[in-house]
Amino acid sequence: MSTSPETLRRTGGKPMKAIIYDAATIQQRVTEMGQEITKAYPEGDLLLIGILKGSVLFMADLVRAIERPVQMDFMVVSSYGAEKSSSGNVRLLYDSSIDLAGKHIVLVEDIIDSGRTLNRLVALLGERKPASLAIAALLDKRIAPEPPKELRFVGFHAPPAFLVGYGLDFAEAYRHLPFIADLE
Numbered sequence: 001m002s003t004s005p006e007t008l009r010r011t012g013g014k015p016m017k018a019i020i021y022d023a024a025t026i027q028q029r030v031t032e033m034g035q036e037i038t039k040a041y042p043e044g045d046l047l048l049i050g051i052l053k054g055s056v057l058f059m060a061d062l063v064r065a066i067e068r069p070v071q072m073d074f075m076v077v078s079s080y081g082a083e084k085s086s087s088g089n090v091r092l093l094y095d096s097s098i099d100l101a102g103k104h105i106v107l108v109e110d111i112i113d114s115g116r117t118l119n120r121l122v123a124l125l126g127e128r129k130p131a132s133l134a135i136a137a138l139l140d141k142r143i144a145p146e147p148p149k150e151l152r153f154v155g156f157h158a159p160p161a162f163l164v165g166y167g168l169d170f171a172e173a174y175r176h177l178p179f180i181a182d183l184e
């Protein structure tokens with residue numbers, strides 16, 4: 001399948017190997033995930049913490065599909081640098097400033113690859129006495145040797161390729177694409 005002229009304009013001429021999830025497919029699944037989260041938390045304070053920068057588009061669409069009060073915060077971590085594989089070195093660049101005690105926390109992540117990023121964050125946030133701690137990931141490659149047991153909401157089981165778009169980057173490019181593509 002060849003890359004469309006519209007996509008080439010968005011990527012600056014770089015062809016994509018394949019579009020894995022188009023914009024409509026993503027919107028439909030994210031809406032369902034919002035409904036799942038709405039149902040899962042009938043009461044209590046709910047705080048979604050987006051892991052930047054990858055979760056930015058997912059977070060923005062997900063909160064709009066949640067039909068109950070919800071607060072938003074963000075954390076910034078860096079794990080890849082400009083590589084296509086996880087360095088294993090998870091750096092916390094910006095921490096949530098909201099008091100998590102007694103709140104239902106949902107960590108919002110773009111993709112689970114090795115699972116290292118989330119395992120590190122779950123350990124950190126668990127110490128802050130939340131009422132509960134769950135993970136919502138848009139994509140799960142299902143190759144993590146120790147997937148976090150808090151993983152509760154998953155959008156898609158992704159192929160083990162290097163994906164870009166809808167928040168996912170390669171060396172900071174392609175986050176703005178409205179679809180998710182295989183870069184190789």
Ligand code: IMP
Nearest residue numbers: 054086112113114115116117162163168
């Ligand atoms: P993990 O710690 O190995 O699970 O890596 C998770 C982080 O790596 C994600 O939040 C992404 O930022 C990044 N990542 C993992 N797989 C991909 C990919 O296929 N494309 C772009 N970024 C990825």
Ligand code: MG
Nearest residue numbers: 054080168169
């Ligand atoms: Mg990244």
